[in-house]
Amino acid sequence: MKLFLPEIRHDQAGFEALIRLHAQTKDCLFDDIEIDMNATTWFDADMCAAFGAILYHLGAELNTISLTNMRSDVGDILARNGFLSHYGREKIPDRWGTTIPYRRFDVKDDRYFADYIEAELMNRSEMPAMSPALLKKFRESVFEIFSNAVLHSRTERGIFSCGQSYPKRQRLDFSVADLGIGMRQNIKENTGLSFTPQQAIAWATEGRNTTKRGLIPGGLGLKLLRDFIDLNGGRIQIVSDAGYWRRENGKTVIARLNRPFPGTVASIEINTADMQSYALSSEISENDIF
Numbered sequence: 001m002k003l004f005l006p007e008i009r010h011d012q013a014g015f016e017a018l019i020r021l022h023a024q025t026k027d028c029l030f031d032d033i034e035i036d037m038n039a040t041t042w043f044d045a046d047m048c049a050a051f052g053a054i055l056y057h058l059g060a061e062l063n064t065i066s067l068t069n070m071r072s073d074v075g076d077i078l079a080r081n082g083f084l085s086h087y088g089r090e091k092i093p094d095r096w097g098t099t100i101p102y103r104r105f106d107v108k109d110d111r112y113f114a115d116y117i118e119a120e121l122m123n124r125s126e127m128p129a130m131s132p133a134l135l136k137k138f139r140e141s142v143f144e145i146f147s148n149a150v151l152h153s154r155t156e157r158g159i160f161s162c163g164q165s166y167p168k169r170q171r172l173d174f175s176v177a178d179l180g181i182g183m184r185q186n187i188k189e190n191t192g193l194s195f196t197p198q199q200a201i202a203w204a205t206e207g208r209n210t211t212k213r214g215l216i217p218g219g220l221g222l223k224l225l226r227d228f229i230d231l232n233g234g235r236i237q238i239v240s241d242a243g244y245w246r247r248e249n250g251k252t253v254i255a256r257l258n259r260p261f262p263g264t265v266a267s268i269e270i271n272t273a274d275m276q277s278y279a280l281s282s283e284i285s286e287n288d289i290f
Helices: 012-025 045-060 072-080 083-087 110-122 132-151 183-191 197-204 219-232
Strands: 002-004 032-036 064-068 099-105 159-166 171-178 235-248 251-271
Touching: 002 012, 012 045, 012 235, 012 251, 045 064, 045 072, 045 083, 045 099, 045 159, 045 171, 045 251, 064 083, 072 083, 099 110, 110 132, 110 159, 132 159, 132 171, 132 219, 132 251, 183 197, 183 235, 197 235, 197 251, 219 235, 219 251
Parallel strands: 002 032, 032 064
Antiparallel strands: 099 159, 159 171, 171 251, 235 251
């Protein structure tokens, strides 16, 4: 089977393209699958989390995957972050220090994920200034995405993450993906509430909504990230099942995708041009910014 991949950008169209690839291959077993990337003129590196999840699923079904006709600039991006080392190409040095390496974590790798977040995301010089208390909460919120995948998605094939800093665009992108049951099914099973896929994401991003005790899908973690992104001027996107949710410029967009993603992806884009300093509202006066 030969398939063609278009450009993959950090947006709804990029997710739709990867989901289309999944739909075309989800029933493959013992197949040779060639993904022709000649038309992939750009690949936002954090999208390797979702792409890697889809390809891992194919490999787990005993398919052989080859990525062919890859343009040199795209190949360099995916070699620097280590993605292509899983598909026969050596990792090349990241001389500019802009990558957050592609990783797959088993569900029991919470300690390794926490170390990865600390080393590769929280300690980056591009991150906006935060008080120690907010930095701790921000770290916990990102870690909660991993915990949600373990506790609620029931994924058996791991959690995938990747990111990239774009100094010229003044953006830092980071994504986490799983191959679990998705938010809609989890909410239905644990609360009895019946939502469309996009409504389920919206419900899960409200701070007081919960499906069960302990860490929750969305909940306070995603609520804090959403509030921070509003102030920072960045963007947060979530794809789960056939639902798409985006928060940007203080506005929320929800949409139904043409096909379902086989799990959930949470993606944040931080505005690294932001020179403000942030703290929790409990630390400062009500007239300050957070």
